[in-house]
Structure formats: structure tokens, C-alpha cells
Amino acid sequence: MREIFVAIMLLLGSGSVIANEYPTNETVHFALRCMDELGGQTEENLYTCACRYDAIREAMTYSDYEEGYTFERNKKMPGEKGAAFRDNERGKRFYEVLLKAREAANASCIVVKHVKMVKPTVVEHQRK
Amino acid sequence: MSKLSIKNCLIALLALGLSTSVLANDEVRKLNENPNYWAFPGGDYNNWRYTELNQINTKNASKIVTAWTFSTGRLQGHEGGPLVLPSSATGLSGDTLYIHSSFPNDVFAISLDTLEIVWYFEPQQDEAETVPVMCCDIVNRGLGYSMGQIYLQQADTTLVALSAKDGSVKWKAENGRDIGYGPAAGDTNTNAPHPMKDKVITGCSGAEFGVRCWLAAFNAKDGSLAWRAFSMGPDEDILFDANTTSLGKKVGKDSSLKTWCTNADWKAPARGPSKCKGLSDAWKSGGGSTWGWWPADFEENLVYYGSGNPSTWNPVVRPGDNKWSMTMFARDIDTGVARWVYQMTPHDEWDYDGINEMILADIKVKGKMTPALVHFDRNGYGYTMNRKTGALLVAEKYDPAVNWSTHVDMKTGYPQTLDKYSTHHNGEDVVSKDVCPAALGTKDQQPAAFSPRTNLFYVPTNHVCMTYEPVSYAAGGNQYTAGQAYVNANLTMYPAGAVCPDCPNNNSAKDNMGNFIAWDAGTGKIVWNIVEQWSVWSGVLATAGDVVFYGTLDAYAKAVDAKSGKLLWKFKVPSGIIGNFNSWAHKGKQYVGILSGIGGWAGAVVAIPGLAAAPGEAALGAVGGYRKLLNSSRNSGVLMVFSLP
Numbered sequence: 223m224r225e226i227f228v229a230i231m232l233l234l235g236s237g238s239v240i241a242n243e244y245p246t247n248e249t250v251h252f253a254l255r256c257m258d259e260l261g262g263q264t265e266e267n268l269y270t271c272a273c274r275y276d277a278i279r280e281a282m283t284y285s286d287y288e289e290g291y292t293f294e295r296n297k298k299m300p301g302e303k304g305a306a307f308r309d310n311e312r313g314k315r316f317y318e319v320l321l322k323a324r325e326a327a328n329a330s331c332i333v334v335k336h337v338k339m340v341k342p343t344v345v346e347h348q349r350k
Numbered sequence: 351m352s353k354l355s356i357k358n359c360l361i362a363l364l365a366l367g368l369s370t371s372v373l374a375n376d377e378v379r380k381l382n383e384n385p386n387y388w389a390f391p392g393g394d395y396n397n398w399r400y401t402e403l404n405q406i407n408t409k410n411a412s413k414i415v416t417a418w419t420f421s422t423g424r425l426q427g428h429e430g431g432p433l434v435l436p437s438s439a440t441g442l443s444g445d446t447l448y449i450h451s452s453f454p455n456d457v458f459a460i461s462l463d464t465l466e467i468v469w470y471f472e473p474q475q476d477e478a479e480t481v482p483v484m485c486c487d488i489v490n491r492g493l494g495y496s497m498g499q500i501y502l503q504q505a506d507t508t509l510v511a512l513s514a515k516d517g518s519v520k521w522k523a524e525n526g527r528d529i530g531y532g533p534a535a536g537d538t539n540t541n542a543p544h545p546m547k548d549k550v551i552t553g554c555s556g557a558e559f560g561v562r563c564w565l566a567a568f569n570a571k572d573g574s575l576a577w578r579a580f581s582m583g584p585d586e587d588i589l590f591d592a593n594t595t596s597l598g599k600k601v602g603k604d605s606s607l608k609t610w611c612t613n614a615d616w617k618a619p620a621r622g623p624s625k626c627k628g629l630s631d632a633w634k635s636g637g638g639s640t641w642g643w644w645p646a647d648f649e650e651n652l653v654y655y656g657s658g659n660p661s662t663w664n665p666v667v668r669p670g671d672n673k674w675s676m677t678m679f680a681r682d683i684d685t686g687v688a689r690w691v692y693q694m695t696p697h698d699e700w701d702y703d704g705i706n707e708m709i710l711a712d713i714k715v716k717g718k719m720t721p722a723l724v725h726f727d728r729n730g731y732g733y734t735m736n737r738k739t740g741a742l743l744v745a746e747k748y749d750p751a752v753n754w755s756t757h758v759d760m761k762t763g764y765p766q767t768l769d770k771y772s773t774h775h776n777g778e779d780v781v782s783k784d785v786c787p788a789a790l791g792t793k794d795q796q797p798a799a800f801s802p803r804t805n806l807f808y809v810p811t812n813h814v815c816m817t818y819e820p821v822s823y824a825a826g827g828n829q830y831t832a833g834q835a836y837v838n839a840n841l842t843m844y845p846a847g848a849v850c851p852d853c854p855n856n857n858s859a860k861d862n863m864g865n866f867i868a869w870d871a872g873t874g875k876i877v878w879n880i881v882e883q884w885s886v887w888s889g890v891l892a893t894a895g896d897v898v899f900y901g902t903l904d905a906y907a908k909a910v911d912a913k914s915g916k917l918l919w920k921f922k923v924p925s926g927i928i929g930n931f932n933s934w935a936h937k938g939k940q941y942v943g944i945l946s947g948i949g950g951w952a953g954a955v956v957a958i959p960g961l962a963a964a965p966g967e968a969a970l971g972a973v974g975g976y977r978k979l980l981n982s983s984r985n986s987g988v989l990m991v992f993s994l995p
Contacts, residue, residue: 296926
């Protein structure tokens with residue numbers, strides 16, 4: 223457990239020196255989305271998500287990420303509007319890069335575990 | 351804030367209005383003159399989408415910040431924009447903003463003083479019946495206002511008048527079920543109701559289901575039907591009389607019926623007038639839907655709108671011009687009778703609906719001041735008409751990639767289609783390649799704006815081409831059945847740069863799918879052009895500060911210089927933009943509002959602390975979960991409101 227923690231601290235530490243142009247807005251959104259997927263806002267999930275975020279930022283520039291993410295969000299958009307996405311080769315290309323980056327990030331970043339709480343044993347005291 | 355001047359032409363319009371009769375919605379026209387409010391979908395009855403507010407200008411636009419946001423709690427696409435009304439109109443204290451959501455079309459009244467919801471209305475609609483027959487996402491394009499009432503055109507074709515004060519239902523009207531249509535027959539609604547005089551004008555969607563569509567006027571007082579004018583059929587159905595003209599000539603009797611032929615040897619494409627050997631009754635499932643943005647000229651007492659594609663998308667089975675699909679109409683507001691018509695795409699073979707907004711402006715056309723109507727059609731031509739006579743003055747391509755026809759014959763009005771792009775000529779079950787624009791058009795419904803300061807039109811466009819294969823009945827095409835999809839075509843779409851590599855509005859990779867242009871409607875020329883990676887699908891706002899606002903599918907709200915197109919500001923909103931920018935002022939401050947939300951959400955919903963409701967619950971609209979939603983921002987349709995700091 224300690225090893226994992228140290229490794230993640232190192233990754234987090236390295237995050238601050240990665241040159242990237244990802245805006246704060248996206249950083250916060252990414253963290254919230256990612257923690258939600260992992261089950262909620264906990265310190266442990268934040269470690270995992272920060273690791274994944276750094277990995278993705280290393281893999282793609284923000285403008286490539288943005289195109290891939292735009293495609294992902296809209297590829298199932300119905301009707302005529304969706305036509306701009308359904309057959310869009312360029313969007314598809316960036317989306318595939320994003321999927322690969324995400325896959326790699328998920329593989330390289332350990333999901334930090336935490337001890338789960340259970341209901342405490344209730345001791346019934348006899349009342350007189 | 352500076353004192354705001356009233357445009358001379360508006361004064362003229364108003365004076366005329368007062369002199370003719372006491373009109374029930376003189377009130378709306380007065381509200382339109384006051385730039386502090388936004389009382390009509392298009393901002394005014396000319397559909398300019400222009401505000402006299404100039405607090406935000408080219409010098410300070412870079413400093414725009416988010417002032418407040420409101421989440422509708424609904425997923426899927428959010429089109430249209432808010433209305434803003436004063437207490438004199440609503441009976442509420444202070445100014446109130448009214449906003450709608452995608453299906454099931456909730457309506458919210460928000461106090462601009464407190465930013466609290468004053469009331470909300472949750473229509474009860476049959477989702478299982480309605481949603482599956484909405485061809486193109488479950489959007490709604492917003493609300494209308496007149497006589498103390500907010501109008502909502504529900505997806506299930508019910509038109510509702512709500513008290514602006516408390517949201518109570520004043521009346522309900524059937525806009526389809528009364529004549530055997532409605533969702534069970536594939537007939538739905540997406541358009542905003544357009545109050546004009548003492549009427550509420552509304553339309554019809556469902557050409558992809560073979561609905562014979564119409565424009566209808568209901569009496570604002572009690573919701574009774576004033577008139578209904580079909581897009582095709584006998585003269586008594588389409589409300590044509592002996593004086594109805596097209597390009598200055600009387601159209602004569604049975605002008606629609608005469609253009610639906612039986613003869614298989616009828617020759618496509620339609621490059622000029624033709625005759626049928628025999629007449630078919632295909633007009634009965636003829637389409638011609640009406641879901642755009644409609645202006646009014648009160649001097650002429652006319653409402654203007656366009657009709658959509660004839661059904662089905664396989665043109666081979668409906669020889670003839672298929673009038674009056676794909677047509678501009680000028681109708682009398684009181685009687686519905688057509689003054690003039692012009693069919694832009696006779697015998698459509700590409701789904702180039704003519705529903706896009708009509709914009710009225712007095713501009714110089716080829717050097718001469720003209721009472722003009724300007725329309726950017728799906729078919730790729732920017733049309734300038736004389737709105738009083740219906741004369742065709744300009745028809746020029748507003749994307750150089752447009753290739754399906756060489757030009758429009760200015761005498762006959764017929765586009766000169768090339769055989770190789772004629773999907774009918776090429777035949778059923780044959781793929782016609784590299785047709786530009788694609789079926790979604792060089793522009794769809796997203797409305798353009800006009801600035802009287804620059805005399806330019808600001809137009810959001812698509813830069814997309816397609817392959818198109820009409821599907822025969824033998825190859826599995828559907829015969830018409832009420833309530834069943836009636837499309838019968840296969841399409842693929844791709845960036846126009848692949849077909850037109852030398853087009854000046856390509857990006858360097860030649861794979862952009864959109865452009866944002868400034869257009870001179872007097873000459874039919876592009877003045878400046880901004881290349882966008884994705885189709886530009888937002889409604890535009892022009893301002894007296896010479897700032898033009900538009901939004902993108904990759905979720906940027908943008909402000910550009912009206913004169914040069916120079917980018918002044920951009921801001922990442924929660925989701926892509928397909929709504930319309932509107933502007934108003936409250937307590938001396940100018941605000942700009944836009945709906946963000948294109949639906950098609952991928953991945954998990956953004957987790958916001960303290961918000962427990964899952965998207966499923968939101969979709970069900972459980973009232974219990976609602977209050978929580980309304981207090982939080984979430985990954986749904988969001989009204990973003992911007993101002994200077």
C-alpha cells in the first residue's frame with residue numbers, strides 16, 4: 223500500500239512539470255468526471271484520476287484531445303446535426319487516439335484502494 | 351448605459367400598425383423596440399436577431415465573464431433561446447426570463463432580480479408515442495409571448511397558452527390530432543410558436559413520416575383555429591386564390607395538384623416548368639414541413655415562412671415539381687391566403703428543405719433600396735427577394751463548394767441542376783457521389799443575424815458533401831404507412847474539402863465541416879469568412895456594439911468583430927451549442943444568453959457535490975428530484991448567461 227502511495231505521489235509530483243496547455247476548466251471537469259466513474263469523490267480516487275490525467279496530457283495536446291472528446295460526446299447525436307459526426311474521419315481519428323490514451327492511462331494507473339466502512343456492531347445494553 | 355435609439359423603420363412600422371387597427375400585439379412590437387427585453391423568438395418581427403444594446407463592444411468583449419447559469423435538468427439537444435419580459439407584460443414584480451427544455455418541454459419562469467424560479471410548467475406528454483417519431487432529436491425551439499400569455503408548442507402537437515404570471519394553463523389547442531394527424535401518424539412539433547397580431551402561428555414536423563404539413567394560426571384569445579394552410583393539395587387546402595403569384599405571374603388553379611405526376615418518363619432534374627401526363631395522389635403524403643423562424647411585415651400584413659422536403663427522399667416515385675414543397679410563402683396574417691410563393695428546389699432529390707428562417711430588411715440590392723426578404727436555403731443559395739412582390743433579385747451560392755447546380759435561372763427561378771448530381775436521373779439504388787451540400791444543407795434551421803449598422807448578414811454554415819442513394823421499393827424501401835418512417839434513401843456525409851480541394855473556405859487539412867460568414871445580400875457575396883472545424887449550428891446575435899456572437903459544436907461561445915470577423919472572445923461552455931444567442935439588459939447591465947447542450951452525452955455524468963439525482967431520474971422528471979436539480983448545475987441543457995464583469 224505504501225509503495226502505491228509513493229508511486230502516485232511521484233506521478234502527481236511529475237504532473238506539475240508536464241508542459242501542456244490544458245485549461246483549468248478541463249482539469250477540474252476531468253477530475254470530477256473520473257472520480258464519479260470510480261465511485262465518488264475520495265482522496266484515493268483523486269490520486270488515481272490525477273495519474274490518468276497526467277498520462278493523457280502526455281499522450282495528446284489539448285486541441286487533439288478536444289477534437290476527440292467532441293467526437294465522442296456527439297457521435298450518437300440524432301438527426302441531421304449528427305451527420306457532421308457520424309462519417310467524420312478526422313474526428314474518428316482523434317477519438318481513437320483518445321481511446322488509446324485512456325486505455326494506456328487506465329492500465330498504467332493503479333486504482334488506489336481504500337478500506338471500506340461497515341456498520342459497527344451494535345451492542346445492546348439491557349435497560350432496567 | 352447610453353440612451354438607446356429606436357430604429358426609424360420600426361417607428362414607421364409602428365405608426366402604420368396603430369393607424370390600421372388596434373392590434374392585440376402592438377404590445378409585443380413595442381417590447382421589441384425596447385432592447386432591454388427579448389419578446390419574440392427572432393428579437394423583432396424582422397427576424398434580425400440584433401440588439402441595440404452596446405455596452406459590450408469590440409474594445410471590451412475580451413473581458414466577458416459568466417454571470418449566471420441555469421440547468422434545465424433535461425438531456426438531449428437544446429435549441430432556441432430565452433424570452434425576457436417586463437412586469438408590465440407578465441404581472442410579476444421585476445423582469446422575468448422564460449426558458450424551455452428539450453422533450454418533455456418544461457417551461458421555467460426565472461426572476462432576474464432574485465435568480466429564483468417563479469414557476470415552472472411540466473407538460474404531460476406520451477413519451478412512447480411521441481419520441482420515436484421525432485426524426486431529428488427531441489429539440490424544442492422555444493416560446494412565444496403575447497397578451498400576458500407564454501405559448502409552448504409541445505412535441506406531441508398540443509399548443510398551450512400559459513399565464514405569464516403563474517404558469518396556469520389558459521387554453522390548449524390541437525395542432526394535428528384535430529385532423530387525424532398527431533404523433534400516432536408521425537406528426538410532431540419542434541418549432542417555436544410565433545405570436546402575430548391576435549394570432550399564434552405554428553407549424554408542423556414529420557416529412558420523414560409522410561405527413562402533409564401545414565402552417566396554422568390559432569386565435570390567441572381562446573385557442574380556436576383561425577386558419578390552416580397546407581403545403582400541398584387542392585387550392586382550398588393550400589389557401590391559394592386567383593391573385594396568388596409566383597415570380598410575378600398568377601399561379602392559376604390547382605397549382606399544387608398539377609405537379610404530382612404518374613408518368614415514369616417524367617424527366618429529372620427539373621430545370622424548368624414541366625407538365626404531368628397523369629396526376630397522382632402522392633401529395634396526400636407529400637411532406638413539406640414547417641419548423642423555422644418566421645417574420646412579419648405588418649405594412650403588407652404578411653407572414654413569411656418556408657416549407658420542407660417532399661416525401662419520400664426517393665425522388666423517382668414522385669415525378670413532377672412537387673409543389674409547394676421547398677417553397678417560400680408570403681401569407682396574409684389574418685386569412686392565411688397566399689400572396690406570393692416561390693419554389694426554390696422544384697422536385698427535390700437531396701432533402702434540401704426550404705424551412706430556414708426568412709429575414710426582412712430594407713437594403714440596397716444592386717444599388718437600389720429594396721424592401722427585401724433574405725433567406726439562406728439548405729440548397730446552398732442565398733436568396734434576396736422583394737418581400738412585397740415576391741420578385742427574385744439575387745440567388746448566389748453562399749458556400750463555393752455548392753455544386754449540384756451551376757446557377758439559378760433568374761427568369762424561371764429554376765436551379766440548373768447537373769445530371770451527375772441528380773439522384774433521380776442517376777436512378778434508384780444508384781449511389782450519386784460528391785453532391786454538395788449534403789442533406790443537412792449549407793445551413794440548417796440555426797438562424798442568421800442582420801446588423802443595420804454594417805448591413806451584413808451573419809450566417810452559420812455547414813461545409814459538407816454527401817453520397818445519396820434513393821432506395822426503391824423493390825430494394826426494401828417502405829411504402830407509406832401512417833406513423834412509419836418514410837425516408838427511403840441512404841446517405842454518407844464528409845467534409846466539402848474532399849470534393850472541392852481548392853475551395854477558399856477550407857482549412858489547411860481540407861477537412862473542416864463549417865464556416866461562419868458575413869454576407870452581403872445586395873450583391874450575393876461573402877464579405878469575410880471564419881473557418882470552423884465543425885458545422886456551425888448556433889443561432890447568431892448581432893449587436894450595436896458591433897460584436898457578433900455565435901457558438902460551436904465543440905462547446906465554445908465566441909464573440910467576433912462585426913466588421914472584420916476578428917475573434918474577440920471565446921469561452922468553453924459545458925456542451926456544444928445548437929441554441930440561439932439572445933441579449934437583454936437588467937438594472938443597466940447588458941447580458942447575453944445561450945443554451946448549451948447537444949445531447950448525446952458520453953461517459954459518466956459530471957459529479958457535482960451534493961447532487962444525488964441520476965440522469966435517469968432527471969429524464970423521468972420526478973417532481974421530488976426536481977428541486978434538487980434546479981439548485982445545481984449539471985450535465986444537462988444549461989442556459990449560460992454572460993456579461994462584462
